[in-house]
Amino acid sequence: MSYYYGDHTSAEIAEYAKKNAVVVLPVGTTEEHGQHLPVECDAIIARHYGDKIGEACEKAGIPVLVLRTISYGFSMGVVRHWPGCPNVDIHVLTSYITCIVESLVKEGFKKIVMLNCHGNHDCVLRTVMRDIADKYDVFTMTIGAGIGGAYEKMKRDPAGDIHGGEYETSLMLHIAPELVHTDLYTNVDAIRIDKRLLGPVSTWGLQNTKTGIFGDPTYATAELGKAIMDSAVEKAVEYITLYRDHNEQSNA
Numbered sequence: 001m002s003y004y005y006g007d008h009t010s011a012e013i014a015e016y017a018k019k020n021a022v023v024v025l026p027v028g029t030t031e032e033h034g035q036h037l038p039v040e041c042d043a044i045i046a047r048h049y050g051d052k053i054g055e056a057c058e059k060a061g062i063p064v065l066v067l068r069t070i071s072y073g074f075s076m077g078v079v080r081h082w083p084g085c086p087n088v089d090i091h092v093l094t095s096y097i098t099c100i101v102e103s104l105v106k107e108g109f110k111k112i113v114m115l116n117c118h119g120n121h122d123c124v125l126r127t128v129m130r131d132i133a134d135k136y137d138v139f140t141m142t143i144g145a146g147i148g149g150a151y152e153k154m155k156r157d158p159a160g161d162i163h164g165g166e167y168e169t170s171l172m173l174h175i176a177p178e179l180v181h182t183d184l185y186t187n188v189d190a191i192r193i194d195k196r197l198l199g200p201v202s203t204w205g206l207q208n209t210k211t212g213i214f215g216d217p218t219y220a221t222a223e224l225g226k227a228i229m230d231s232a233v234e235k236a237v238e239y240i241t242l243y244r245d246h247n248e249q250s251n252a
């Protein structure tokens with residue numbers, strides 16, 4: 001049976017809601033990713049991640065529906081400098097995703113998982129989570145493709161990856177190698193800043209980029225990409241199982 005939400009009839013959707021099905025909403029974006037990766041990189045990763053979670057949940061006997069991937073989102077001006085970014089205002093995007101999640105809640109779904117596959121969306125999806133919880137007492141979940149921990153264990157680039165480097169390029173070599181221009185790899189934008197500032201300060205404000213990436217794709221391998229994805233799917237199913245079984249309500 002298809003795990004895509006949109007492949008089902010309205011009556012079937014209602015049945016899924018009665019079964020306390022988990023709904024997965026992959027969220028990517030379309031923006032430049034250097035000279036070697038397609039602009040849809042984040043959306044391709046989000047879609048693949050959603051598909052694999054759908055397959056794995058079905059295998060584990062967890063009723064699941066996967067929505068089509070949100071492929072256009074918010075990117076900061078420094079990224080929009082390069083072509084390939086049909087940008088959505090951050091407030092419009094937050095409102096758009098809130099409306100989708102709100103509709104799912106009104107359909108009776110209580111376990112909604114957003115897949116965040118774009119750094120600039122962290123605050124957007126967190127805002128959606130808080131807003132929905134506050135209005136409906138429904139607690140949604142947000143996870144990324146890095147949750148499995150394989151990248152931290154296996155990476156060869158000591159500086160790691162922020163955008164278009166070893167992590168993302170490895171995932172793309174695993175998911176869609178035909179879209180990766182390996183002949184255009186460059187390490188001119190390898191991360192060279194004090195890593196202690198990563199996180200507390202937006203990377204885009206710490207280091208200039210010549211080619212639109214922050215990282216070094218020359219370290220990337222398809223094997224690493226597969227390990228990242230496999231571990232992320234395994235961890236996602238673990239979280240989803242716990243989340244679905246958890247019923248204790250808040251103090252509201």
Ligand SMILES: [Zn+2]
Nearest residue numbers: 041042164168
């Ligand atoms: Zn990306």
